[in-house]
Amino acid sequence: MTPQNSIPECIVSKDERWVKQITPKTDDFSRWYLEIIQKTELADYAPMKGMMVIRPYGYAIWENIQRLMDKRIKATGHVNAYFPLFIPESFLQKEAEHVQGFSPEVAWVTSGGKEELEERLAVRPTSEAIIGPMYSKWIKSWRDLPVLINQWANIVRWEKVTRPFLRTTEFLWQEGHTCHETFEEAQKETLLILDLYKEFVETELAIPVLAGRKTWREKFAGAQETYAIEALMSDGKALQMGTSHNLGQHFSKVFNIRFEDRGQNLQYAWQTSWGVSTRLVGALIMAHGDDSGLRLPPHIAPVQAVIIPISMGNWKETVLPAARTIEDLLKKVGLRVELDAREEFTPGWKFSEYEMRGVPLRIEIGPRDVKSNQAVLVRRDTMKKETAPLDALSAKVPVLLEDIQTSLYREAGEFLKQNTHKALSYGEFKEIFETKRGFVKSLWCGGEACEDKIKDETLATIRVIPLESEGQSIQGACVCCGREAKTLAYFARAY
Amino acid sequence: MTPQNSIPECIVSKDERWVKQITPKTDDFSRWYLEIIQKTELADYAPMKGMMVIRPYGYAIWENIQRLMDKRIKATGHVNAYFPLFIPESFLQKEAEHVQGFSPEVAWVTSGGKEELEERLAVRPTSEAIIGPMYSKWIKSWRDLPVLINQWANIVRWEKVTRPFLRTTEFLWQEGHTCHETFEEAQKETLLILDLYKEFVETELAIPVLAGRKTWREKFAGAQETYAIEALMSDGKALQMGTSHNLGQHFSKVFNIRFEDRGQNLQYAWQTSWGVSTRLVGALIMAHGDDSGLRLPPHIAPVQAVIIPISMGNWKETVLPAARTIEDLLKKVGLRVELDAREEFTPGWKFSEYEMRGVPLRIEIGPRDVKSNQAVLVRRDTMKKETAPLDALSAKVPVLLEDIQTSLYREAGEFLKQNTHKALSYGEFKEIFETKRGFVKSLWCGGEACEDKIKDETLATIRVIPLESEGQSIQGACVCCGREAKTLAYFARAY
Numbered sequence: 008m009t010p011q012n013s014i015p016e017c018i019v020s021k022d023e024r025w026v027k028q029i030t031p032k033t034d035d036f037s038r039w040y041l042e043i044i045q046k047t048e049l050a051d052y053a054p055m056k057g058m059m060v061i062r063p064y065g066y067a068i069w070e071n072i073q074r075l076m077d078k079r080i081k082a083t084g085h086v087n088a089y090f091p092l093f094i095p096e097s098f099l100q101k102e103a104e105h106v107q108g109f110s111p112e113v114a115w116v117t118s119g120g121k122e123e124l125e126e127r128l129a130v131r132p133t134s135e136a137i138i139g140p141m142y143s144k145w146i147k148s149w150r151d152l153p154v155l156i157n158q159w160a161n162i163v164r165w166e167k168v169t170r171p172f173l174r175t176t177e178f179l180w181q182e183g184h185t186c187h188e189t190f191e192e193a194q195k196e197t198l199l200i201l202d203l204y205k206e207f208v209e210t211e212l213a214i215p216v217l218a219g220r221k222t223w224r225e226k227f228a229g230a231q232e233t234y235a236i237e238a239l240m241s242d243g244k245a246l247q248m249g250t251s252h253n254l255g256q257h258f259s260k261v262f263n264i265r266f267e268d269r270g271q272n273l274q275y276a277w278q279t280s281w282g283v284s285t286r287l288v289g290a291l292i293m294a295h296g297d298d299s300g301l302r303l304p305p306h307i308a309p310v311q312a313v314i315i316p317i318s319m320g321n322w323k324e325t326v327l328p329a330a331r332t333i334e335d336l337l338k339k340v341g342l343r344v345e346l347d348a349r350e351e352f353t354p355g356w357k358f359s360e361y362e363m364r365g366v367p368l369r370i371e372i373g374p375r376d377v378k379s380n381q382a383v384l385v386r387r388d389t390m391k392k393e394t395a396p397l398d399a400l401s402a403k404v405p406v407l408l409e410d411i412q413t414s415l416y417r418e419a420g421e422f423l424k425q426n427t428h429k430a431l432s433y434g435e436f437k438e439i440f441e442t443k444r445g446f447v448k449s450l451w452c453g454g455e456a457c458e459d460k461i462k463d464e465t466l467a468t469i470r471v472i473p474l475e476s477e478g479q480s481i482q483g484a485c486v487c488c489g490r491e492a493k494t495l496a497y498f499a500r501a502y
Numbered sequence: 503m504t505p506q507n508s509i510p511e512c513i514v515s516k517d518e519r520w521v522k523q524i525t526p527k528t529d530d531f532s533r534w535y536l537e538i539i540q541k542t543e544l545a546d547y548a549p550m551k552g553m554m555v556i557r558p559y560g561y562a563i564w565e566n567i568q569r570l571m572d573k574r575i576k577a578t579g580h581v582n583a584y585f586p587l588f589i590p591e592s593f594l595q596k597e598a599e600h601v602q603g604f605s606p607e608v609a610w611v612t613s614g615g616k617e618e619l620e621e622r623l624a625v626r627p628t629s630e631a632i633i634g635p636m637y638s639k640w641i642k643s644w645r646d647l648p649v650l651i652n653q654w655a656n657i658v659r660w661e662k663v664t665r666p667f668l669r670t671t672e673f674l675w676q677e678g679h680t681c682h683e684t685f686e687e688a689q690k691e692t693l694l695i696l697d698l699y700k701e702f703v704e705t706e707l708a709i710p711v712l713a714g715r716k717t718w719r720e721k722f723a724g725a726q727e728t729y730a731i732e733a734l735m736s737d738g739k740a741l742q743m744g745t746s747h748n749l750g751q752h753f754s755k756v757f758n759i760r761f762e763d764r765g766q767n768l769q770y771a772w773q774t775s776w777g778v779s780t781r782l783v784g785a786l787i788m789a790h791g792d793d794s795g796l797r798l799p800p801h802i803a804p805v806q807a808v809i810i811p812i813s814m815g816n817w818k819e820t821v822l823p824a825a826r827t828i829e830d831l832l833k834k835v836g837l838r839v840e841l842d843a844r845e846e847f848t849p850g851w852k853f854s855e856y857e858m859r860g861v862p863l864r865i866e867i868g869p870r871d872v873k874s875n876q877a878v879l880v881r882r883d884t885m886k887k888e889t890a891p892l893d894a895l896s897a898k899v900p901v902l903l904e905d906i907q908t909s910l911y912r913e914a915g916e917f918l919k920q921n922t923h924k925a926l927s928y929g930e931f932k933e934i935f936e937t938k939r940g941f942v943k944s945l946w947c948g949g950e951a952c953e954d955k956i957k958d959e960t961l962a963t964i965r966v967i968p969l970e971s972e973g974q975s976i977q978g979a980c981v982c983c984g985r986e987a988k989t990l991a992y993f994a995r996a997y
Contacts, residue, residue: 051640063581063583089556092672141546177587179584
């Protein structure tokens with residue numbers, strides 16, 4: 008079928024487009040990002056420094072993320088619970104590395120009602136130190152293991168430099184906290200979740216990621232090993248999208264989480280913790296957005312398809328009923344659909360509005376379409392148009408949405424591939440970060456001196472040591488010092 | 503079919519029952535309540551005074567409440583969002599009555615990281631004072647109205663006397679915050695939500711409630727009118743289960759939430775707010791529980807039916823496969839079912855355990871049942887047993903669960919009826935509270951002197967002024983002072 012533009016050009020006035028215009032992302036990526044958030048009403052600045060309000064459109068994305076993630080967390084045998092917001096200072100101080108890592112970022116409660124507190128309470132910057140004492144109470148025997156608990160909660164970290172969704176004083180997340188009989192089981196859980204995160208982000212957010220281990224310098228304060236998934240944003244900077252930590256016995260030793268093992272010996276439990284946060288919403292903007300605004304993957308888009316009736320002539324008698332029929336049809340097949348029949352806005356204004364909001368599919372229907380029993384479908388990802396008979400819509404639209412999901416993933420995958428470079432010499436390495444950004448895959452000696460030097464000179468850090476290179480024997484020289492390399496590593500400038 | 507006990511008495515040892523024994527509720531209601539919470543693992547005490555941990559079993563109930571409530575909130579046109587945890591002190595102080603009501607209960611953040619804050623931040627005791635400034639920014643015209651936003655969040659109130667679920671320093675809730683063009687619309691919203699809460703609690707929690715207005719003394723600090731639903735717990739004390747406030751223009755005036763109305767005049771918006779909390783879990787315990795433990799209404803029970811194979815002889819070859827078949831059958835019809843095939847516990851221990859945990863239906867299957875192609879069904883509400891053919895289960899169990907839901911509601915309704923008394927004289931009134939508790943329905947002059955006197959002398963407060971008596975002309979004398987009555991009122995001692 009030949010695409011057919013059912014509305015006259017005059018309906019889209021230049022002024023209307025201009026009102027919603029956004030700084031092009033190639034001009035100023037950071038400004039583009041902030042403008043999208045404000046103009047699409049994903050979030051707004053709260054009156055306190057570094058804090059944001061997640062507005063209904065942004066929160067609906069988070070709800071979809073929550074729903075799809077919670078399902079996976081439960082399907083792998085975890086259950087949800089809720090632990091207190093406050094952590095007594097003495098608890099936070101028990102694990103030396105943990106307190107050092109988090110105390111510069113803690114908001115402290117010092118009084119309740121009229122009374123000064125005897126001990127300051129930290130507003131949780133993460134919950135290991137309040138969950139530990141509870142696990143110590145609940146776990147007595149190997150029969151009580153594994154403990155597989157997750158919580159959805161708010162977190163506070165007093166950050167100096169903030170940016171909506173990416174780094175805010177308060178954010179929302181899920182944090183899993185598990186206990187196991189052996190190191191191996193804890194390690195298995197750590198990697199199971201890393202894999203779950205990778206699959207989730209790739210399937211639902213349509214963002215391909217690199218998965219791997221963090222260096223000692225980049226790991227979670229208190230963990231034995233940290234694993235992470237990292238994605239490339241469209242400005243060439245990396246974003247950490249989720250972490251999974253093998254905590255070893257670091258916390259079980261200080262919080263006395265002991266169990267009688269199968270041989271009747273007392274042992275400290277082996278723990279993991281892992282989380283993803285509202286940062287994922289920021290990733291969606293930066294990985295898929297373009298100069299017209301958001302491009303949301305259909306799986307997590309609050310509105311998957313918007314129906315816009317072309318308001319001409321006696322449209323209320325002809326076009327509107329047809330539009331309502333389409334709405335009903337699509338809702339019946341389980342899609343999240345919106346019909347925008349508001350009269351105070353023109354169809355042209357609405358086109359730009361929903362383009363900006365990243366609604367994956369626009370369905371236009373005008374008087375001529377009604378006569379030919381068809382509608383015009385416009386994909387947000389490619390802006391390609393096609394017409395389709397009305398009675399084919401309930402079969403066609405879900406297929407089209409799935410195709411948009413796949414295309415966004417493929418496009419991001421192509422971008423990742425094109426922006427992942429190999430550097431064999433340090434000269435090459437530095438040149439890439441001066442001219443191109445992206446990921447650089449290089450050999451590394453494992454030394455912190457090189458890690459530091461690279462960071463100082465290029466602003467790049469080791470994002471992950473890829474899982475597939477773990478335990479492999481590596482042939483070659485460190486990209487920085489030229490000594491024998493121990494491992495492969497992905498370097499990037501990061502958020 | 504004649505009920506048939508498929509397990510020999512000897513399997514239920516006296517010792518096993520004893521381990522799980524709970525203080526009878528008639529002996530010590532308060533101790534019974536706390537023991538149930540601990541023993542069924544609904545919640546546990548956190549190491550900080552007044553704070554609790556909601557354990558997976560308790561949180562699963564809350565998740566069911568959330569799911570069923572969120573559906574209703576969205577079906578009435580509301581959307582979810584998320585506002586900051588912290589409120590600058592100056593914001594909280596803007597509404598005089600509000601600050602007076604809440605400041606004795608506020609936890610204060612005074613430093614972030616290493617820096618002392620210039621202004622203290624309240625950990626939200628409710629969110630009117632942080633939502634107000636945002637609404638002021640977002641609302642400009644009548645076209646922006648109504649704003650119908652809800653949030654699911656944690657709340658902190660520094661309470662002196664705490665009790666798990668009923669009154670804790672931190673709790674979870676939903677809070678709706680809406681803006682409207684007129685007082686009438688705000689009032690309509692307030693009552694819509696009151697009605698939604700009543701229907702929710704009666705349908706899903708199987709708890710009948712009284713709905714009505716609060717007196718000036720009992721209303722929300724800052725509201726123009728507060729409406730509430732109140733239920734009777736099985737110790738005869740009332741529990742407030744949800745509130746809906748018409749805020750008038752109290753907050754819009756101090757936060758400058760103004761809009762251009764249809765006549766192009768600037769007007770202050772009319773607001774409402776409303777909430778229910780994790781307190782509902784406490785209500786479930788106290789309204790339905792008995793001496794053996796919880797009795798959970800099937801609609802919100804984390805496990806609706808538990809299947810217990812009777813482990814005798816070669817049960818793993820015969821009974822277990824049949825039990826798994828039942829599990830699959832019931833999961834297929836959408837029920838939340840658990841099969842407990844653990845070998846370290848006897849069937850008898852499991853019977854007591856799930857009774858205590860309030861699982862609505864127990865399905866037993868033993869070697870003899872397998873032979874006769876049947877299972878034994880035991881209702882938790884009445885403990886009545888019956889047998890049913892295996893191939894009838896997927897039709898029978900959902901019907902039985904619905905019957906349990908209805909029976910629990912009917913039973914609680916009967917209790918409410920029997921414990922709602924009329925008092926015509928003050929002597930009668932006082933005698934009721936000395937001997938019987940429950941609700942007392944009496945006429946009231948509307949004077950605070952009588953309200954205070956009654957509270958001092960009987961510990962009873964006015965729980966609600968019933969909606970149906972609003973605006974009606976009342977004939978009769980105030981139960982306390984004997985002067986002309988203005989209204990009917992329900993009095994009770996309350997949590």
